[in-house]
Amino acid sequence: MKIVDVKATVLNGPEQEFRWKEEWEGRKLGFVLLRIIAEDGIEGHCIAYLVGPGQMEDALPRVRATLVGRDPHDVEAISYELTDKLVSPSAVASTVDIALWDLIGKIHETPVYQLLGAARHKVRAYASTVWYPEVQDYVDLALKCREEGFTAYKIHAFGVPDKDIEVCRAVREGVGDSMDLMLDPVNAYDRAGAMRVGRVLDELDFYWYEAPIPDSDLDGLADLSRALDLPVSAAESIAGGLRYLPPYLVRNAGDTFRGIGDFIGGISAMKKSAALCEAFGTKYEPHSYGSTLIQAAHFHVMLAIHNCDFIELPVPTGILDGGMKDALRVNAEGFVDAPVKPGLGYEIDEDEIANLTVRELEVSAFSTHTGV
Structure with a gap:
């Protein structure tokens, strides 16, 4: 053909x-x-x-x-x-x-994940926010996401340490221990600010701490990873893809590693990055933020590997689902079930x-x- x-x-x-x-x-x-x-x-x-x-x-x-x-x-x-x-x-x-x-x-x-070699048939989901102007907005959205079935929630806040600490404390108080929480300041902090926020996240029992400082600061990422109890998730903006990942792994510049599959080379490149991380005994938690078919592409890789805990879903739910008959949705247990239609599985x-x-x-x- x-x-x-x-x-x-x-x-x-x-x-x-x-x-x-x-x-x-x-x-x-x-x-x-x-x-x-x-x-x-x-x-x-x-x-x-x-x-x-x-x-x-x-x-x-x-x-x-x-x-x-x-x-x-x-x-x-x-x-x-x-x-x-x-x-x-x-x-x-x-x-x-x-x-x-x-x-x-x-x-x-x-379905693509079965062609890649299925490792499982569902993946736990976390809700991934956009920025909001008020602290209470994050709390209200977290509670709404919990009602939808999410058991995990990632915050994109102000990119300012003290303001972000306020948001994280408020969300933890709002959801109690009913949700795992993550913070992604999108590489906004310096080393001192990142350490200050990280120690609070340890206190609040956050699940991971994503992109706290510039991805180019491998020494700073390694220091944070050693100093904090929660995993530091690094290298989300490795625009160079697979060839730029080894220095992070060799230098332990992060506890889990990110990748933007719709930039680094698609499904083929993500599968290779996941295998490289697995060889080093680390998690590969690729972004899946984007249109429905971008979410789906990442999801199929996640379904075909063992070293990934979550799929990222944009919230409010449905904001990036334009042009689709089908969309990825969290189920009552907080997971996304594998698609059954062929290909990416969403029409x-x-x-x-x-x-x-x-x-x-x-x-x-x-x-x-x-x-x-």
């Missing part, structure tokens, strides 16, 4: 503005739908939210030249080509990889896609763009 076409569509994103710490300006997210079409009409899909329309448009000539006429089962070879042997991963190359896996799963009428709604469409991306016959 061969690939016969590649199409991309710019979609309107959600109306909500997205911020993950106080000083960041809010921004609205846009979506780009990539379709990889096989000769019998089966399509592999990915709705990206880290890919700008111009970036995808510039990359389409090379993507089409690389894919059309190829067997989608050559996903490893294709991903290696588009990332220059994993040296230069990108959101576009990652989107292609994810859509290829969706296509392969549909060809075989099998786009073609009518809704049509309503959200801004424009179809076209490639001029005279285009000279080659980048991915």
Whole structure:
């Protein structure tokens, strides 16, 4: 079976503005739908939210030249080509990889995680917040998430140590011991502030402490990991992907490690990162924040590995589910059950896609763009 076409569509994103710490300006997210079409009409899909329309448009000539006429089962070879042997991963190359896996799963009428080698059939979920202006907003949302079935909750607060401590104390008081809690200040603190917050999180029995200082500060991350009882989760912004992970592992610069699969090379790269972490006896807890199909791509990797405790779900629930018939949802026990449909297991709604469409991306016959 061969690939016969590649199409991309710019979609309107959600109306909500997205911020993950106080000083960041809010921004609205846009979506780009990539379709990889096989000769019998089966399509592999990915709705990206880290890919700008111009970036995808510039990359389409090379993507089409690389894919059309190829067997989608050559996903490893294709991903290696588009990332220059994993040296230069990108959101576009990652989107292609994810859509290829969706296509392969549909060809075989099998969920992707089973093709990867299923390790389990459900994963515990945590609710992942955006930024809110008031402390009570975090408490109210935590209680709402608990009602929905979540047993864990991650806070994105102000990125200011004393303010974040106030939020963490309030949320712990609000939920008691009924939820595991995490904090992600998105690399905002200096070393002293990170240690001060970390000692409070130990006192409050938080589950993990994510990205407290810049990911480039390996010595600082190692010091925090040694000094604190709770796990320090590091390397969330390793934009270079798999090749940049070994120094963190060798230097013990973190207790668990993060990765953004929709940037580092998709499902193929995440599986390799997870195996590398497993070899070092550490957890691999990839981000799954993004559109439904981005969440799904990460979820299938999580279902196929042992060294991951959680799937991250954006809250308020449904804020990034545009254009879909299906979505990932927490069950009454706090888990997300594996999808049963083939491929990524979550189906786009073609009518809704049509309503959200801004424009179809076209490639001029005279285009000279080659980048991915």
